[in-house]
Amino acid sequence: MIKSRILLAAGSVAAVAVLAACSSSKPAESTTNTAAGDPSAPAASAAVAPAKAAKNYSIQFIQGVAGDEFYITMQCGIEAEAAKLGVSVKTQGPQKFDPTLQKPILDSVVAAKPDAILIAPTDVTAMQTPLKAAAAAGIKVVLVDTTTEDPSYAASAIASDNVGGGKAAFEAIKQLNPGGGKVMVMSTDPGVSTVDQRIQGFEEAAKADSKFQYLPVQYSHNDPATAANLISSALQKDSDIIGVFAANLFAAEGTATGVRQAGKTSTVKIVGFDAGPNQIKALQQGTVQALIAQQPGAIGQYGVDEAVAALDGGQVAPKIQTSFTTITKDNLSSEGGQAAYKSSC
Numbered sequence: 001m002i003k004s005r006i007l008l009a010a011g012s013v014a015a016v017a018v019l020a021a022c023s024s025s026k027p028a029e030s031t032t033n034t035a036a037g038d039p040s041a042p043a044a045s046a047a048v049a050p051a052k053a054a055k056n057y058s059i060q061f062i063q064g065v066a067g068d069e070f071y072i073t074m075q076c077g078i079e080a081e082a083a084k085l086g087v088s089v090k091t092q093g094p095q096k097f098d099p100t101l102q103k104p105i106l107d108s109v110v111a112a113k114p115d116a117i118l119i120a121p122t123d124v125t126a127m128q129t130p131l132k133a134a135a136a137a138g139i140k141v142v143l144v145d146t147t148t149e150d151p152s153y154a155a156s157a158i159a160s161d162n163v164g165g166g167k168a169a170f171e172a173i174k175q176l177n178p179g180g181g182k183v184m185v186m187s188t189d190p191g192v193s194t195v196d197q198r199i200q201g202f203e204e205a206a207k208a209d210s211k212f213q214y215l216p217v218q219y220s221h222n223d224p225a226t227a228a229n230l231i232s233s234a235l236q237k238d239s240d241i242i243g244v245f246a247a248n249l250f251a252a253e254g255t256a257t258g259v260r261q262a263g264k265t266s267t268v269k270i271v272g273f274d275a276g277p278n279q280i281k282a283l284q285q286g287t288v289q290a291l292i293a294q295q296p297g298a299i300g301q302y303g304v305d306e307a308v309a310a311l312d313g314g315q316v317a318p319k320i321q322t323s324f325t326t327i328t329k330d331n332l333s334s335e336g337g338q339a340a341y342k343s344s345c
Helices: 068-085 098-111 128-136 162-176 193-209 222-239 248-262 277-285 297-314
Strands: 004-010 045-051 057-061 087-094 118-120 140-144 157-160 181-187 211-212 241-246 268-273 292-294 319-322 322-327
Touching: 045 297, 057 068, 057 098, 057 297, 068 087, 068 297, 098 128, 118 241, 118 297, 128 140, 140 297, 157 193, 157 297, 162 193, 162 241, 162 268, 162 292, 162 322, 181 193, 181 248, 193 211, 211 322, 222 241, 222 248, 241 248, 248 268, 248 277, 277 292, 292 319, 297 319
Parallel strands: 004 319, 057 087, 057 118, 118 140, 140 157, 157 319, 181 211, 181 241, 241 268, 268 292
Antiparallel strands: 004 045, 292 322
């Protein structure tokens, strides 16, 4: 027995989600895989995943950072699918989103010789060589969420439509501020593939609208306290900022804190990327006006599917792209709330 699903190439551009009560979106098909740098990649392909693995494979999941609700939700999807297919999974991750902390974990996992590794690389450059070496050692590598400079060693790469998510974040700010104004991005660090793409999408959309002025991106190093300090400084320099796109969970938490401390909650609209419990609380309290939620559970599920397919010698999709949901107060009791991340499985 097999199951099929339609998978979109990683370079497809999302239909922009609007700030409405029902705002789930699905990436539109594209003939050019620009995000992955592969113009020959197909726009869409059908992938087949087995209903049961041929044997009880050992799979290791290495998170981008331990304790992050995004990766916890992904772990839940991985564990549920692993149980369904009859394979074993162990999970671990670094305490910070840092390649110097993630690489030793990867080295230890590779030494244990699992059948497959699902990993969210913490840097496009630093994790390239060790992951390529893992694949060369005969381990099936599946990239989940993030990627590296040349992911050709991987059996599959699964991620959200991050460019489309960035564009959706701008559209949310635009609807909250139709008259335009100064906008900026609070990010983590340069060199993280997914976040770089979110910035790209937001910047392209902002610069295409003459009513808006795009200010330089700020990097918080994945630290909420740093993000709070950076937005405070930015508001001192440009007190008329009307919108901030916080590109991940910690950036959103820190930005919300800084805006609140500056007494600007009524004038600065914040759109966050990701939907952890603290961000949902901020949305309920009105500190954050919208959230762009990914589908980490689905990313984890597809990661296990592709790892098992590769190990079984079945059909594998080289790239899979998942969609996102714009969460507002209006849809929090329905599909928006269902898209919120988990703090435990």
